[in-house]
Amino acid sequence: xxxxxxxxxxxxxxxxxxxxxxxxxxxxxxxxxxxxxxxxxxxxxxxxxxxxxxxxxxxxxxxxxxxxxxxxxxxxxxxxxxxxxxxx
Numbered sequence: 001x002x003x004x005x006x007x008x009x010x011x012x013x014x015x016x017x018x019x020x021x022x023x024x025x026x027x028x029x030x031x032x033x034x035x036x037x038x039x040x041x042x043x044x045x046x047x048x049x050x051x052x053x054x055x056x057x058x059x060x061x062x063x064x065x066x067x068x069x070x071x072x073x074x075x076x077x078x079x080x081x082x083x084x085x086x087x088x
Contacts, residue, residue: 007071007074007075007078009087010070010071010074012087013073013074013077013078013087014043014070014073014074014077016077016081016087017046017073017074017076017077018039018042018043018046018073020077020080021046021049021050021073022042022046024049024050024053024055025046025049028049028053030049032045032046032049040066040069043066043069043070043073044066044069046073047069047072047073050073050076055076056072056073056076059072
């Protein structure tokens, strides 16, 4: 897959990435609460957690914004899903 290619189900993949990322963080002892956090804050927290545990490569500092974090999380879960998953 090309780095610039648009993922077909990017919104659904992003939601799945938030769900899976939250579960992985909880299994590692991190609690990401929904209370008082915006979706973009939660996405950044999950992104930073996944970078810390070496699940994804960090974005360059000048590209670390909401749109790029969203894309990176969607790409991460896309590569982690089995080939027969309906989101692929």
